[in-house]
Amino acid sequence: MKxxxxxxxxxxxxxxxxxxxxxxxxxQDVSFDFHEGEIVSxxxxxxxxxxxxxxxLLGLLKETSGEIxxxxxxxxxxxxxxxxxxxxxxxxxxxxxxxSFNVFYKVEKLLLDCIKLxxxxxxxxxxxEMMKDACSxxxxxxxxLHNKYPFELSGGQMQRLMIARIFMLHPKILIADEPTxxxxxxxxxxxxxxxxxxxxxxxxxxxxxxxxxxxxxxxxDTIYIMEKGRFVESGPADEVILHPKHPYTxxxxxxxxxxxxxxxxxx
Amino acid sequence: xxxxxxxxxxxxxxxxxRTVLEVRDLKTYYKTRLKEKVYAVDGVSFTLEEDKTLGIAxxxxxxxxxxxxxxxxxxxxxLHYDSGSIIIGGxxxxxxxxxxxxxxxxxxxxxxxxxxAMNALNPTLKIxxxxxxxxxxxxPELDKKQVRxxxxxxxxxxxxxxxxxxxxxxxxxxGMKQRTVIAISTILNPTVLIADEPTxxxxxxxxxxxxxxxxxxxxxxxxxxxxxxxxxxxxLYHVADDIMVMYAGEIVERGTSRQIVFDPLHPYTKRxxxxxxxxxxxxxxxxxxxxPGAPPNLKQKIVGxxxxxRCMYVTDACRQGKIENRTAGDRVYRCLVDxxxxxxxxxxxxx
Numbered sequence: 001m002k003x004x005x006x007x008x009x010x011x012x013x014x015x016x017x018x019x020x021x022x023x024x025x026x027x028q029d030v031s032f033d034f035h036e037g038e039i040v041s042x043x044x045x046x047x048x049x050x051x052x053x054x055x056x057l058l059g060l061l062k063e064t065s066g067e068i069x070x071x072x073x074x075x076x077x078x079x080x081x082x083x084x085x086x087x088x089x090x091x092x093x094x095x096x097x098x099x100s101f102n103v104f105y106k107v108e109k110l111l112l113d114c115i116k117l118x119x120x121x122x123x124x125x126x127x128x129e130m131m132k133d134a135c136s137x138x139x140x141x142x143x144x145l146h147n148k149y150p151f152e153l154s155g156g157q158m159q160r161l162m163i164a165r166i167f168m169l170h171p172k173i174l175i176a177d178e179p180t181x182x183x184x185x186x187x188x189x190x191x192x193x194x195x196x197x198x199x200x201x202x203x204x205x206x207x208x209x210x211x212x213x214x215x216x217x218x219x220x221d222t223i224y225i226m227e228k229g230r231f232v233e234s235g236p237a238d239e240v241i242l243h244p245k246h247p248y249t250x251x252x253x254x255x256x257x258x259x260x261x262x263x264x265x266x267x
Numbered sequence: 268x269x270x271x272x273x274x275x276x277x278x279x280x281x282x283x284x285r286t287v288l289e290v291r292d293l294k295t296y297y298k299t300r301l302k303e304k305v306y307a308v309d310g311v312s313f314t315l316e317e318d319k320t321l322g323i324a325x326x327x328x329x330x331x332x333x334x335x336x337x338x339x340x341x342x343x344x345x346l347h348y349d350s351g352s353i354i355i356g357g358x359x360x361x362x363x364x365x366x367x368x369x370x371x372x373x374x375x376x377x378x379x380x381x382x383x384a385m386n387a388l389n390p391t392l393k394i395x396x397x398x399x400x401x402x403x404x405x406x407p408e409l410d411k412k413q414v415r416x417x418x419x420x421x422x423x424x425x426x427x428x429x430x431x432x433x434x435x436x437x438x439x440x441x442g443m444k445q446r447t448v449i450a451i452s453t454i455l456n457p458t459v460l461i462a463d464e465p466t467x468x469x470x471x472x473x474x475x476x477x478x479x480x481x482x483x484x485x486x487x488x489x490x491x492x493x494x495x496x497x498x499x500x501x502x503l504y505h506v507a508d509d510i511m512v513m514y515a516g517e518i519v520e521r522g523t524s525r526q527i528v529f530d531p532l533h534p535y536t537k538r539x540x541x542x543x544x545x546x547x548x549x550x551x552x553x554x555x556x557x558x559p560g561a562p563p564n565l566k567q568k569i570v571g572x573x574x575x576x577r578c579m580y581v582t583d584a585c586r587q588g589k590i591e592n593r594t595a596g597d598r599v600y601r602c603l604v605d606x607x608x609x610x611x612x613x614x615x616x617x618x
Binding site for chain 1: 326327328440441442467468469470471472473474475478479482498499500501502504505528539541542543544545546547548550551555556557558559561
């Protein structure tokens, strides 16, 4: 994994909200290297700046200082054309599947938009075939769904539909911001399996933003632990989770209920 | 509750724990626009003893939340009551009128914490106002000062700062709001507390604080017993004494939490345990097994086992007639196969 190319990297990225008395540093001086085909998790509790970092990576927020390099070049988002090009390579799945879709569009239209966005000029049959492929990739039946509105689907189905869209767009980077926190444990394993399958199919970089340490450990190659806007510990998943060094990481891991170990409520 | 004790004493069962809640063959349904009946809770019976925490596990759409609403007598359309009884402290709450239910049972005998409990707080009111509101209805003899004393004392015992009482909801963090709501809803010392996914919206650190609070309530006898609903199995394993697994409106298995997690009998329970993710050694190499398909559509009447379509051990016999509960030692489960054969199958899977 280490030998792969660095796709996205940050140098001393800082984000400050507000001025004067209300000044609040959400992300402080973080540096990272995300490689091609790597699965990275950024773990931290609520308010640690995970989502702010995700938004900076997506280009939805501008960093206050520091720089972000994409494929070794400073990332440019000034012009609309630049942004459009960047967003072809980077996509996101958000926490709340219920608000990720336009409720006025049927599933067919939502998927069709993915083809149009890429500017592909393909025949009607080819389009239908692409949509069917994408749906079967995530174990949904296109025939049953195409005439439905998003709110008629369950949370797990919507999140899978989101993955189907990503499958059609094949971006280089996927940012998954708590993709499974609003769905139950059973659909969670389905979603995770699909994301891993997607990585294998497209050699995509996946950045998980999560507070679920178990999930981060299960899926990722590299884990970054975030506390109050800083990365306090990072490294290969096995090392960080099984042999944590920083007290915050230890605390975080001890807070998670486990099956084979006692869960100490006293600490 | 007194008659209950007397009965126990008479029958000579001295060491048996007191039953605080008994549900017999409860059936509730949702009425669709086409006047179809969808039974979301279909013949559920169970008992809950004092000082116990009962966990309910299952996928989304299995009727866990409907069951919790039904237990409180919260029947608002489209949810309707069909048959069965819910007995709390000797009274069948289904025989009470709406007003009686509200005055005598809700808050006093049975309290409920929904998943997004923190959203229940009106942002324009201070926390103390919610407590005053409850007291005005249930303990009208107390004046404002006494209410404040009582609330401050309760918050203090639960390791919550009494300063919270004068805060507005938006000044508190998510976990703190959730804990405050729990403290408010248990202020009348209810017999049973139903917690429906109280920690799903919180991160692990706040989750631990909420669980600590709930355990504290039990230990200090503010609540007698608790029903804890979640799909997060590692959490349920630590919180609950007994776990019931629900599938398509039925209870398919009940056992102690250790039995359910490490030694499941029903094929559905077994599959459910396959979706556990914990940060422990060996997790990375383990293959997560998702259950194929989705829970059945309850609009259609299902003959035979409800899990049949997704079960990998399904036989023709599974699809015929009603599957009855089966007892094996101290455990109850709903499957045709005997425990020995099931365990043999599961052992083969692991090989």
